[in-house]
Amino acid sequence: xxxxxxxxxxxxxxxxxxxxxxxxxxxxxxxxxxxxxxxxxxxxxxxxxxxxxxxxxxxxxxxxxxxxxxxxxxxxxxxxxxxxxxxxxxxxxxxxxxxxxxxxxxxxxxxxxxxxxxxxxxxxxxxxxxxxxxxx
Amino acid sequence: xxxxxxxxxxxxxxxxxxxxxxxxxxxxxxxxxxxxxxxxxxxxxxxxxxxxxxxxxxxxxxxxxxxxxxxxxxxxxxxxxxxxxxxxxxxxxxxxxxxxxxxxxxxxxxxxxxxxxxxxxxxxxxxxxxxxxxxx
Amino acid sequence: xxxxxxxxxxxxxxxxxxxxxxxxxxxxxxxxxxxxxxxxxxxxxxxxxxxxxxxxxxxxxxxxxxxxxxxxxxxxxxxxxxxxxxxxxxxxxxxxxxxxxxxxxxxxxxxxxxxxxxxxxxxxxxxxxxxxxxxx
Amino acid sequence: xxxxxxxxxxxxxxxxxxxxxxxxxxxxxxxxxxxxxxxxxxxxxxxxxxxxxxxxxxxxxxxxxxxxxxxxxxxxxxxxxxxxxxxxxxxxxxxxxxxxxxxxxxxxxxxxxxxxxxxxxxxxxxxxxxxxxxxx
Amino acid sequence: xxxxxxxxxxxxxxxxxxxxxxxxxxxxxxxxxxxxxxxxxxxxxxxxxxxxxxxxxxxxxxxxxxxxxxxxxxxxxxxxxxxxxxxxxxxxxxxxxxxxxxxxxxxxxxxxxxxxxxxxxxxxxxxxxxxxxxxx
Amino acid sequence: xxxxxxxxxxxxxxxxxxxxxxxxxxxxxxxxxxxxxxxxxxxxxxxxxxxxxxxxxxxxxxxxxxxxxxxxxxxxxxxxxxxxxxxxxxxxxxxxxxxxxxxxxxxxxxxxxxxxxxxxxxxxxxxxxxxxxxxx
Numbered sequence: 001x002x003x004x005x006x007x008x009x010x011x012x013x014x015x016x017x018x019x020x021x022x023x024x025x026x027x028x029x030x031x032x033x034x035x036x037x038x039x040x041x042x043x044x045x046x047x048x049x050x051x052x053x054x055x056x057x058x059x060x061x062x063x064x065x066x067x068x069x070x071x072x073x074x075x076x077x078x079x080x081x082x083x084x085x086x087x088x089x090x091x092x093x094x095x096x097x098x099x100x101x102x103x104x105x106x107x108x109x110x111x112x113x114x115x116x117x118x119x120x121x122x123x124x125x126x127x128x129x130x131x132x133x134x135x136x
Numbered sequence: 137x138x139x140x141x142x143x144x145x146x147x148x149x150x151x152x153x154x155x156x157x158x159x160x161x162x163x164x165x166x167x168x169x170x171x172x173x174x175x176x177x178x179x180x181x182x183x184x185x186x187x188x189x190x191x192x193x194x195x196x197x198x199x200x201x202x203x204x205x206x207x208x209x210x211x212x213x214x215x216x217x218x219x220x221x222x223x224x225x226x227x228x229x230x231x232x233x234x235x236x237x238x239x240x241x242x243x244x245x246x247x248x249x250x251x252x253x254x255x256x257x258x259x260x261x262x263x264x265x266x267x268x269x270x271x272x
Numbered sequence: 273x274x275x276x277x278x279x280x281x282x283x284x285x286x287x288x289x290x291x292x293x294x295x296x297x298x299x300x301x302x303x304x305x306x307x308x309x310x311x312x313x314x315x316x317x318x319x320x321x322x323x324x325x326x327x328x329x330x331x332x333x334x335x336x337x338x339x340x341x342x343x344x345x346x347x348x349x350x351x352x353x354x355x356x357x358x359x360x361x362x363x364x365x366x367x368x369x370x371x372x373x374x375x376x377x378x379x380x381x382x383x384x385x386x387x388x389x390x391x392x393x394x395x396x397x398x399x400x401x402x403x404x405x406x407x408x
Numbered sequence: 409x410x411x412x413x414x415x416x417x418x419x420x421x422x423x424x425x426x427x428x429x430x431x432x433x434x435x436x437x438x439x440x441x442x443x444x445x446x447x448x449x450x451x452x453x454x455x456x457x458x459x460x461x462x463x464x465x466x467x468x469x470x471x472x473x474x475x476x477x478x479x480x481x482x483x484x485x486x487x488x489x490x491x492x493x494x495x496x497x498x499x500x501x502x503x504x505x506x507x508x509x510x511x512x513x514x515x516x517x518x519x520x521x522x523x524x525x526x527x528x529x530x531x532x533x534x535x536x537x538x539x540x541x542x543x544x
Numbered sequence: 545x546x547x548x549x550x551x552x553x554x555x556x557x558x559x560x561x562x563x564x565x566x567x568x569x570x571x572x573x574x575x576x577x578x579x580x581x582x583x584x585x586x587x588x589x590x591x592x593x594x595x596x597x598x599x600x601x602x603x604x605x606x607x608x609x610x611x612x613x614x615x616x617x618x619x620x621x622x623x624x625x626x627x628x629x630x631x632x633x634x635x636x637x638x639x640x641x642x643x644x645x646x647x648x649x650x651x652x653x654x655x656x657x658x659x660x661x662x663x664x665x666x667x668x669x670x671x672x673x674x675x676x677x678x679x680x
Numbered sequence: 681x682x683x684x685x686x687x688x689x690x691x692x693x694x695x696x697x698x699x700x701x702x703x704x705x706x707x708x709x710x711x712x713x714x715x716x717x718x719x720x721x722x723x724x725x726x727x728x729x730x731x732x733x734x735x736x737x738x739x740x741x742x743x744x745x746x747x748x749x750x751x752x753x754x755x756x757x758x759x760x761x762x763x764x765x766x767x768x769x770x771x772x773x774x775x776x777x778x779x780x781x782x783x784x785x786x787x788x789x790x791x792x793x794x795x796x797x798x799x800x801x802x803x804x805x806x807x808x809x810x811x812x813x814x815x816x
Contacts, residue, residue: 001536001538002497002536003493003534003535003536004492004493004533004534004535005532005533005534005535007530007531007532009393009394009395011296011301011302011392012300012301013285013299013300013301013342014301016182018182020182020184020189021182022189023339023340024283024340026340027285027341027342028283028284028285028301028339028340028341028342029283029284029285029286029300029301029303030283030301030302031301031302031304031392032303033394043491043493043494043497046424046489046491047424047488047489047490047491047494048428048489048493049493049534051428052532053428067300068295068296068300069298069299069300070285070298070299070300080183081182081183081184083179083182083183083184084140085138085139085140085179085184085185086179086183088138089138089179120283120303121281121283121303121305122143122279122281122305122803123144123281123802124140124141124142124143124188124192125140125141126138126139126140126141126185127138127139127140128137128138128139129137129139130137143802145801145802145803147704147708147710147800147801148708148709149693149709149750150709152454154454156454156456156461157454158461159747159748160748162748162749162750163693163749163750164691164692164747164748164749164750165692165693165708165709165711166711167709167710167711167712167800167801168711169802203708204703204706205706205708206693206706206708216455217454217455217456218455219451219454219455219456220412221410221411221412221455221456222451222455225410225451256691257689257711257713258415258667258689258713259415259416259666259667259689260412260413260414260415260460261413262410262411262412262413263411263412263413264409264410264411265409273808273809273810274765274769274807274808275765275806275808275809276764276765276805276806276807277805277806277807278803278804279803279804288590288591290590292590292595292597293590315763315765315766315769318696318698318700318701318761318763319696319760319761319762320700320761320763321765321806323700325700352591353590353591353592354591355590355591355592356548357546357547357548357587357591357592357593358591360546394530394531394551395530395550395552396548396549396550396551397548397549398547398548398593399546399547399548399549400545400546402545415666417665417666417667419568419665420572420573421557421571421572422573431611431612432612434612434613435557435613435614436555436556436611436612436613436614437555437556437557437558437573437574437575438555438573438574438575439573439574439575439576439664439665440575441665441666475567475572476567476568476570476572477570477571477572478557478570478571478572528555528575529555529575529577530551530577531553560726560727562726564726564731564733565726624727625726625727627723627726627727627728628684629682629683629727629728630723630727632682633723666687667686667687668684668686668687668732669684669685670682670683670684670685670729671682671684672681672682673683674681
């Protein structure tokens, strides 16, 4: 299995509901360093898993929808705790949709799975990985 | 699959038996930077894989059993080479026992697998990963 | 010159005023990975720059004043942009005050300077360094 | 599953063919920080996945075949784009051959799979992972 | 003293002349992860050392002059070994010129010094630091 | 000012004397990731601060004197706490002696200062920096 991973970051505000979260129930924020790993069994004719330029642009576009926002105000997340693991799945789904739309270019329909990791500090991170349905 | 990972560290002394180990047969030591990754297919109602506060405390408690010790003197490791890979499995088993005891709180019975990575330097690390039996 | 550095982190929300900041004028947040470096020309009798246990506790206590807060609501920062560089100086001043109070224990009056670095992402960080007045 | 990983690096020149690559169609170069992860279900009698000394030497020997070269001039890569993902598979195959030759010593016939990761910068990396045929 | 640092990277080919360089006398290449640290004694009215957006853009523009090139073909470096330390000074001089041109915007005339670090691998890096003449 | 830095590591056992050290009074150990930074105002004719090959070999030789040892048994450290900051100065002095002996080759008499950093974990490190007397 081949994989290619690109890294970017996003800075957001949010708060959590539930005693579990202690002081994180108050409005605070995070930098998430975001890694998106694209996986495929065979390389395309150019020798790549995906066009890394298009993949990076797609990640920037995707993250710009979240960047510099208070996630508590986003209707997309109403009633949800925007935990690091939850946001990992959000980035996964949005990248999957961009792949399905053809935004990542020729050969991206051969991508099989994705892993999205969000690093919230030097001592904690979360991830979501799954198959891309059409190739599942 | 969702995952959450927490990082801590431990500083121990030990020696190895076997020509394979060359100069590491002498008493020396290591800092292990320890990553424990908790995995689960679905998030709980709060949107988390595990209560990261409890997970971190469990890891600190677990590592305090090893920290600042000469592992050559520990009866738990009698007759064993406490290699980085062996210790990864020790941390795995001890964390699994803490999960089984309920120490990680509500929902931790839904955890499915763990991966423990011990970084012994900037150029070498080892890991053990496996399922948590009850969910296997 | 000897130095010892300890690392921790803090997660906050805030917004900036000024066209310079573009989209960061909106409420957002950050994880700051915080390094505090303590410097001294000669080691004390135990062979240390400072009691690293006390230094780490002081850093945790200091950061807990900021952690999980919306800095826009803090009177201490009224009228200020809480930029990464500004917050570096805030941590510097608050650590200097804790040193002056004796909180870091015996020998900490021999500390000469501090450098505080706040990492806001994998691609940007800021720092403030300066002398501790009494030893200036 | 146990794993052990060793890290080294290699510095090469190359160019790519295909519009996809934009300015990277010109002769340029890269440092690849190379991680090779060796995996095995059970530890050997010494408590190791593989003799890490021999594994490191094998990696150095393998990388010295590529180091300080213009890959465009290597007959082994004629007609190929030596992308990061392609080179990950090259390192995988060459390490697999070294394992098969017995170069990694006693017990290395029990290795089951390998993962090779090449980091091309702080924001991009690629990997190839697969089973070692004899144990597949 | 305040500082702000931004990170980017560049991928080049080159060769060295001199027995000192051993196999690096052959055409090879490198990824340089480039950190540029901007320093200033007092913050400007917005609370920043420099407009980090403009600083990042200037760094990207500067590095694009070198990126994906064979430095052996650049007339700017004729007769020079483009070592990591030499290139650190090149980036320093070119960033200083961009600052002098006003490209970094209001307040950048208050910058006092720069430190440029080029990381060539996980085990080696080089740097050049110096004052900006007008503020020297 | 130019600088070049090389990284290696060493794994030792030791214990500390003094209540200050709490549980670290017991025999334990550490991995130190060791950075040695060589500094010089002007580059030599080849465009380097120091022959990085010789510098790396000197660092390996120096660290092999400490590696896989129980520092409590070393007469060189009798009556000393081998703290991270103390060991930083030890590495500094031993590297300075190797430079003075000519071991780093032509031009190394132009080196002006050194900074030695020992990373003991992902959250703590210590350093010693100073001038090389002959160039002081």
